[in-house]
Amino acid sequence: DAKTTQPPSMDCAEGRAANLPCNHSTISGNEYVYWYRQIHSQGPQYIIHGLKNNETNEMASLIITEDRKSSTLILPHATLRDTAVYYCIVRVDSSASKIIFGSGTRLSIRP
Amino acid sequence: NAGVMQNPRHLVRRRGQEARLRCSPMKGHSHVYWYRQLPEEGLKFMVYLQKENIIDESGMPKERFSAEFPKEGPSILRIQQVVRGDSAAYFCASSPPQYNEKLFFGSGTQLSVL
Numbered sequence: 001d002a003k004t005t006q007p008p009s010m011d012c013a014e015g016r017a018a019n020l021p022c023n024h025s026t027i028s029g030n031e032y033v034y035w036y037r038q039i040h041s042q043g044p045q046y047i048i049h050g051l052k053n054n055e056t057n058e059m060a061s062l063i064i065t066e067d068r069k070s071s072t073l074i075l076p077h078a079t080l081r082d083t084a085v086y087y088c089i090v091r092v093d094s095s096a097s098k099i100i101f102g103s104g105t106r107l108s109i110r111p
Numbered sequence: 112n113a114g115v116m117q118n119p120r121h122l123v124r125r126r127g128q129e130a131r132l133r134c135s136p137m138k139g140h141s142h143v144y145w146y147r148q149l150p151e152e153g154l155k156f157m158v159y160l161q162k163e164n165i166i167d168e169s170g171m172p173k174e175r176f177s178a179e180f181p182k183e184g185p186s187i188l189r190i191q192q193v194v195r196g197d198s199a200a201y202f203c204a205s206s207p208p209q210y211n212e213k214l215f216f217g218s219g220t221q222l223s224v225l
Contacts, residue, residue: 043202043216098167099214101154
């Protein structure tokens with residue numbers, strides 16, 4: 001079972017920052033926070049991941065609270081192509097570790 | 112470096128036939144994962160394989176479904192005696208052998224059972 005809680009849907013105006021929250025209050029010390037997204041009917045796409053420090057890459061930023069019980073994915077300048085279902089996942093640091101997807105957040109970007 | 116390749120992209124089968132879905136991982140990737148997505152539902156983990164070994168098959172239905180990842184060649188997800196409820200998108204992902212590497216997903220195979 002997924003160990004994260006996300007709002008089922010959100011919307012954001014094009015050009016604005018999209019902030020997607022995720023609760024993972026039972027996260028363990030050896031579990032990473034991963035974000036993936038699935039654009040309609042396509043295979044999921046990796047976005048970013050982190051353990052306890054904030055992370056940034058060309059797609060997004062990941063802010064993890066100090067107690068690691070929640071995180072926020074930030075898309076700095078949302079475009080229509082960012083419309084997708086966004087999944088927040090916790091994953092054990094192990095070579096035999098699968099990814100379990102929850103229900104995710106359906107993000108709609110409005111023009 | 113080509114991405115994860117899945118074929119066929121679309122597969123139509125009649126009830127009772129067999130379906131074989133193929134997945135070629137990215138170069139250098141020795142871990143393969145299969146997921147199923149029913150219409151309007153989320154992604155469900157099925158099986159995780161490394162070369163010649165099944166590591167975790169906790170999401171595989173007990174009957175009619177099998178998976179393999181031979182030493183040479185693609186990973187195969189095999190569904191025997193398909194039923195209408197098997198109609199879904201099947202996604203394959205691969206990753207390198209290091210810890211906590213991200214998964215790269217293919218475009219999926221859409222299986223339709225008539």
